Amino acid sequence: MTGDRTAPELALRVLQQLWQGGVRDVVLAPGSRSAPFALALDAAERDGDLRLHVRVDERSAGFLALGLATGSRRPVAVVTTSGTAVGNLLPAVMEAHHTGRRLVVVSADRPDRLRGTGANQTTDQAGIFGTFAPCHDLTAALPYEDLESVVAQACSRRGPTHLNVQLDGDLMPSDPDPDTWWHRPEALQSHDSSAPAEVLRRQESSPGVAGSSGVEASVTIPTDGELLTLGPRTVVVAGDDAGPAARLLAEAAGWPLVAEPTSGARVGGQVLRTGRLLLTTDLRDDVERVVVVGHPTLSRPVTSLISDPGLEVLSVRGRDGVATDPGRVARMLDVVPRVDGPDDPAWFAAWRAADDRLSTLIDAGLAAPHGDPARPPGDAGLSPLTVAAVVGAAVAADTSLVVGSSNPVRDLDVMAAPWPPHEHRFVVGNRGLAGIDGMVSTAVGVALGRPRATRSIAYLGDLTFLHDTNGLLMGRGQRRPDLTFVVLSDDGGAIFSTLEQGDRRYAGAFERVFATPHGTDLEALCAAHHTAYERVDDLERLAAALAERPSGTRVLEVPVSRADRRAEAAWLRELARQVRQPRAARP
Structure with a gap:
């Protein structure tokens, strides 16, 4: 279906499809060209269908939307006017691209006939985010079916999507009654404001999601994951957004787990609090295999470990489809692997003993009175x-x-x-x-x-x-x-x-x-x-x-x-040297 839709009608249709795709939070950075979006969003919030957040700084608006998507595990839209407003979203779009967050950029644009003419606030917005976000240049002539498909994909795909909407003619609705500026899609008029069932199922299956009770959702290692042989001395590295499956693998095998704070896996008895420091000790020399889940970025010892061509490195793809492999030495896996039983307990026992001792030394030094030689410099x-x-x-x-x-x-x-x-x-x-x-x-x-x-x-x-x-x-x-x-x-x-x-x-x-x-x-x-x-x-x-x-x-x-930051880092390295272990004997 096509037609000569007005700018307010096109804006309304885009917002309706976003709502149908599960969007419940929209961030707006006000402007003139985006006026029909702004009025429809205001009316949608008054009806209780959307939460509208207004920000005057587009860069801040982009990251607010990113945070909303992170916290809610839903797709979130950010709406801007034309011109430099769109460019200010680039940092947030880049972050969303590398983390797989569902950020939908809706930019109002001048009609195509004004591009390249020097018209005020007219630039090449379509494709402005390059490889970081696919762009759909939308016009009033686009068939409804195509519009619905494009917006549905934007709400469901991992990572950001850019909907660049050309608005031509009068921007303000002809009817001044706010009740006419917004209404839910006709197909969903009788539904409540919850997201469609398929969207909710997708959100609830996201790594690390918990209910309002705070109890961790039930997560298991995928049954179709590769079955790893036991024997090679293995360390599991859980980087950002690894999720609970990394912890469950370490627990099932009895392997040491080096889990960054934002991994979603820094939980339970296999986690090494001082893991990155222990990787500077002799324990590191005995590692034969590494399983990498998530996106580790915090330390050079971890980067060195997962980049070692002398080790068997297995790296699991993240939600953005990328497996962390800075040394280009890893074999890529689509899902977290599995094991059929626990490995040699002596391997983890050596790491646990060293971690307990190093943690005690750090805590004792920090608690020591000023002037005590055990205390860090400062x-x-x-x-x-x-x-x-x-x-x-x-x-x-x-x-x-x-x-x-x-x-x-x-x-x-x-x-x-x-x-x-x-x-x-x-x-x-x-x-x-x-x-x-x-x-x-x-x-x-x-x-x-x-x-x-x-x-x-x-x-x-x-x-x-x-x-x-x-x-x-x-x-x-x-x-x-x-x-x-x-x-x-x-x-x-x-x-x-x-x-x-x-x-x-x-x-x-x-x-x-x-x-x-x-x-x-x-x-x-x-x-x-x-x-x-x-x-x-x-x-x-x-x-x-x-x-x-x-x-x-x-x-x-x-x-x-x-x-004393540099001296403090040297103090931590020295404490790690004090807990060096002799090379563990084979059973």
């Missing part, structure tokens, strides 16, 4: 590692934790004790590209997408927080989640001090071009955004604050020093 202030330990301990059953890139997620990787099984913890971050972009907006989206979580926490560094303070820019009438930001505040980019550029040979340029001290007054910034603020200078107050259930969004600034 002043008497709070250690970033102890802050991470408190944050990790605050992640109770059915907590949402969003972790920023750089040091916070790495500190948590060393300090967070494995969480107990059967009680779901929703720990996520933007690890597809591991950037600091949009983390405030992502955290807000996750909290809004999981409203039944017992509490929502975001753990970020100060530069990550400042990079997206527009995420706090929520106008009157907009939903503000119950969300606590813990900002590890060291006035700059501390992570660079642990890398090559942190060597004293580059000290003369380091502060200016890497550390980038900013001196920003976070309390004043929060006041400008009408956001509650508290400076926290001791661990007891931090633990108490994280046990609270605040109403609304607040920021806890935790000042720490970055002067």
Whole structure:
């Protein structure tokens, strides 16, 4: 069916099909060309069919939509006007591409006849995201059946999709009655506002999903997975979004599990709290096989392990279809493999003993009084590692934790004790590209997408927080989640001090071009955004604050020093050397 649909009619049809595809949250960055979308969305929310989130910054809007998709496990749409507004979504689209999040970009565009004419706010929007998102350039002449098919695919496929909608003629609806601006698709008029059954089934089967009770969903290793032989000394590496199947494989075989905080697998008795540090010891030399699930990105020891051509490396494809294989040495698997029984218990026992000892040494050193030789180098202030330990301990059953890139997620990787099984913890971050972009907006989206979580926490560094303070820019009438930001505040980019550029040979340029001290007054910034603020200078107050259930969004600034970050990393490596094990004997 075709016809001379008006711009408001085309916009309505697109939104109706998004609703039918399971979209229940839409983020709007207002503009002129997107006016028919804006009016229909406002009417849809008034009818209770959609939740509308309005943001004035398109980059923030994109990451808010990404966070909503992450938290709700549903497709989420973000709507913009034409011109540079669309380009500002690129970082969020890239992240969605590398994590398989279902982000639907709906951009209003000028008609094709104006392209290349210099018309105001007219550019080449169609295909602007390149390989990161397939683009459908939609016009009023497109048959309804084709439009329905395109939008249905956008809502169901993994990763982002771009719907570029050419709107021609009058943008405003001819009828000023808001009741005419939105109505559900006729085929679903009698249905309630829940997503179609097939969409719900797909969401409930997503890795790491839990019900409102916080009990982890029942997950099993796929029965069609490759059957692995026992005998080769194997380590399971669970990277970002690995899901529970990685843990279940390690438990079934009795293998050591190195699980990153955002893996969804840092649960149970096979997890090694200090796994990445133990990979710098002699235990690493005995590894013969590695199974990689998810997207590991946090440490060089792990990257070195999974890139070793001398090992058998098996890598399972993620939701984006990519198997992590930086060394191009892995054999790819479509699903997590299986075993038919436990392996030699002595293999895991050696790792468990070393992990227990190293964890004890780290905790004892951090608890030692200032001046004690066991204590890591630094002043008497709070250690970033102890802050991470408190944050990790605050992640109770059915907590949402969003972790920023750089040091916070790495500190948590060393300090967070494995969480107990059967009680779901929703720990996520933007690890597809591991950037600091949009983390405030992502955290807000996750909290809004999981409203039944017992509490929502975001753990970020100060530069990550400042990079997206527009995420706090929520106008009157907009939903503000119950969300606590813990900002590890060291006035700059501390992570660079642990890398090559942190060597004293580059000290003369380091502060200016890497550390980038900013001196920003976070309390004043929060006041400008009408956001509650508290400076926290001791661990007891931090633990108490994280046990609270605040109403609304607040920021806890935790000042720490970055002067000793490099020495602290060396201290951890030295402790790992102290627990080196002799090469384990074959049974």
